[in-house]
Amino acid sequence: MEKFTLTLKSVPAKSRRTTLCGVVSSGNLEVLVEPIGMEDACEIEVSTSAHGFRDIWEAVLNDFAKEHESGGLRLSINDAGATPAVVSLRLSQAFEIASGDAP
């Protein structure tokens, strides 16, 4: 497993609920969203079975932090080789649930 943590600038999240989204299965991932004591940044912790793709992860996660008001959230990811498309989708879903946009 390859592991790394990024702290990315982001607009403070409106509401912050703990939630788990997705399942760790081949080509898929789970995202655990939790509130943490920061305001203008989110912390993203990645553990992935696909080695050597850190550049791509950083690009995907940077775009996520830019496009979503995720300051004050910690996102912990267990990944089993999801493609960037699946990662982005799952992050958005987790975010929508955690920030109260969706049920």
Place this chain on the structure above:
Amino acid sequence: MKQHDHLASNRLARLKRAAGISSNRLVATEHAVQLLGAVIEPGDRVCIEGNNQKQADFLARCIAKTDPSRVTGLHLVQSVLALPEHIDLIERGQVERIDFSFSGPQASRLALLVENKKIAIGAIHTYLELFARYFVDLTPRVALIAAQAADREGNLYTGPNTEDTPAIVEATAFKGGIVIAQVNEIVDRLPRVDIPADWVNFYIKAPTPHYIEPLFTRDPALITEIQVLMGMIAIKGLYAEYGITRLNHGIGFDTAAIELLLPTYAADLGLKGKICTHWALNPHPTLIPAIESGFVKSVHCFGSEVGMERYTSARPDIFFVGADGSMRSNRAFSQAAGHYACDLFIGSTLQIDSHGNSSTATLDRIAGFGGAPNMGADARGRRHASPAWLRAGREAQLGAGIPRGKKLVVQIVETFREHMQPTFVEHLDAWELAKTADMELPPVMIYGDDLTHIITEEGIANLLLCRTQEEREQAIRGVAGYTPFGMSRDARMVENLRDRGIIRRAEDLGIRKRDATRDLLAARNIKDLVRISGGLYDPPAQFRNW
């Protein structure tokens, strides 16, 4: 006196050699190998029928058992090299040269034989191209074909899986060749005659029914949300936009998703009757919901699909069905239909480069083409107009003072395949393969200048609207997502292309990504398809979970 019937007298000589083992064209199963030894001559061009669906597998096994010292120097001219026996025959040294279309499961073994100079490849063709050459310079001397049934005269019933048989038999029988058929059963009365007995020299009851691969069955349960999203983009951003009524789909899950979105998403957009009415397509099980909801008016098939026999029979308004009530397919005609009569082809691929060339070749496999290049190419001989075709021509600014049309050729791909393999690359593997296999052309499935649109989860790139090579390349990079190829895009230029509508993201089309769920699929598993077909679809055992 000059002799004008060498071929006919040679055929007579061959028939005479086999006289002892046949009675009124019927040859006993156990004499099949002996028959082939008697009628095949060294250096013959031989076609062992088979494609990505049905296979004359019994006769392939038999020819691989013939005496290599007598049956030798063969030139195989056939659609596919898919069976291990095809390759065995080459390894036994009985084949000198091959001309074919597709090698599928045997692609790696073939690559090895080519590398070791055990075999010469004439060319890798498309199906239609190879059929064409049967009637010019690659006419078989002996054709080994597969049929469902024969009657006692030797008439053949090929039924729903007629496929390549008429093209092969026509070329062989009318040019002094020998036609040998393996049949699943011998009956007193055939439902209908697909091949008349006087075009057939011998028929043999095979010990087991000929093999048919259920290649076009896609289990809806395996369709992902990303594929649903891409399907929505295709329907709203392309089919609706151009008003695509006549089309052909590839066999991937992406296009299966589109088929399953027609009765739901497309119907909600009010597109019923406006898109996807006429098809050149195999009877895809995933098309059942669209047919049942009245979306589809006509489907002509290259082949059949295992389990769809009762369904196609029961829908003669849609499919091409004989007086006996069973469907007839015909690969050559359907390929022609796909090439000339369809406004759009959409399919998937493994790699796309900066020119939009796409290929399914990888380094250690010689896979070939099948039919996609004929579907996925502009038909420059086309002379009839349709709104979609004309609009594409206008967008591409074709024609010098004269209106011209263009076929829409679309690749629908995810930016990454499984195991994080990028679909978009700077350099196709096909180049390396061409070098190692000593091929004159890199095996490109669809040429960049034929390609009009690329759809990925990132949106649509409309290449028709690009005016320079640079714009075109940036349009491709602009939908290539987080692949290294995509990340090296010129961000400003891509935004500019987006402003001009050359790149359209999901949100530009008014599609919300969160709506892209599997709930939109008209069937979510094979069982749903059975139910929607009213129990007429009978899926093969490996696709069931009940």
Place this chain on the structure above:
Amino acid sequence: MKELFDRLFGKDRHDIAIEGLFLQGKAMVGKESATVIGTCEHAAIDAALALKISGAILNAVREGPRPILFIADTQGQALTRHDELLGLNGYFAHIARAVDLARRSGHRLITLINGEAVSGGFLAFGMLADKICALPGSEVRVMDLRAMSRVTKIELATLEQLAKESPVFAPGVENFWRMGAIHEIWSDKDSWPERLGMAFASLADERASIGFERGGRMLASPIAQCVANT
């Protein structure tokens, strides 16, 4: 088998019948008469054998509370389509229920592993006793490392290396002892009748806490408690 019985109970202190892969009878443990039920010759347990086992346990319950000794020697469940069709899992569940009934009816239950105890066969027959003892030379496993490597796609060498450090997946009586699933490993030097008598003397299911004490399963007990009590 007779030598084993002589060694376990003493000469002329047992009356155990062997029918194929199944054995049952009575034997003396100290001053008590115990019921003996078992399998032999690395039996693959199929539905028919499972029924014999459960039938024998129910008979013992009917006869009234006296200790029951299970002698387990099984290569696991029988692998046939017929047995799956019958629902072999249900036959195994029935054995488990019979064992449970015996316990509730006051029978003390001990399993003696003699030979092999593998996977589902062990789960059905033997593992639910109050105490599990292994005779010398016994083997306990779920799957051998080679097959495990094939299924998990983890290299055999990696598994072999890790098996040296951790008792959690590799075959072996010692490993199951460290995990708390085997209470006692007997040696050839022991007096088996004596050990058997002592084993029956005190009984309780403390496998998770024993596993914790022995360092084999550090999480099972705290996590179960976390779920049960918070």
Place this chain on the structure above:
Amino acid sequence: MSYFEASARTRIRGLVDAGTFEEFCPPEMRQTSPHLARLNAPLSFDDGVAVGRARLSGHAILIAAQEGRFNGGSVGEVHGAKIRGLLDRALAERPSAVLLLIDSGGVRLHEANAGLIAISEIMRALLSVQAAGIPVFALVGGSCGAFGGMGIVTRLCNEVIMSEQGRLSLSGPEVIETVKGVEEFDSRDRALVWRVTGGKLRRAQGDATRLVEDSIPAFRNAAAELMERYRVHSLPEKSLTDLLADQERLACRNMQFSNARDGQEVWDATLSDSTHVPELSSEEFNQRLLER
């Protein structure tokens, strides 16, 4: 909403009364498997099972849901301890029922010994819960079915609610094929696999007590209805007489189907009309079972 397709958490959400699920040992506690970590395999924050308490049609329940897509719903040390802890908790909390949403191939090979032991502890804890008069229900309708030790656990439950897509058995067809050959069991013949292990066979045999359509509400309705029944007629302790009757039933099954290798033979003997059984809806199937 399809039960088969749903994740473990979606199943729980769809089954219980809205907003009543309270999870024990939740994902944010990060109780992941140290054994998977040591093998450098992907982890899940809940180790593939969610456990907690909730209400279903107003009845207090404890509920566990295995996630079949994480390592085949397999039981490791942590996963098993969570289920076992839930059963222990039932003794103190005395819910109306414990619901086990089983979706598992059995023991997790990466921690095989711990998994096997955990299942034996689950079995014993489950029997104690039943002895205390609390019914345990198994719900089987996921892609992994209920195999291995979890197949045994399922058959210990008082009620087994299955969909046709659910499978309940001991050894997987792939294992039998690998060991005994394709003639013994062709695992690629999916229709055969379902005739030998699927919900319609198990219902005909009585191993499943309810057959429902593949939808979460259908599972919910069946569970609610059964719970109501247990409220009226409380669960009696299993007696020797009960088990002797079970013994007799299983012996009869052995005799009646002494050579059977295909579920069709069971349907022929148990249904009023045994033609086209795989095509029937669960309602039609239940009707034919009733008519016999």
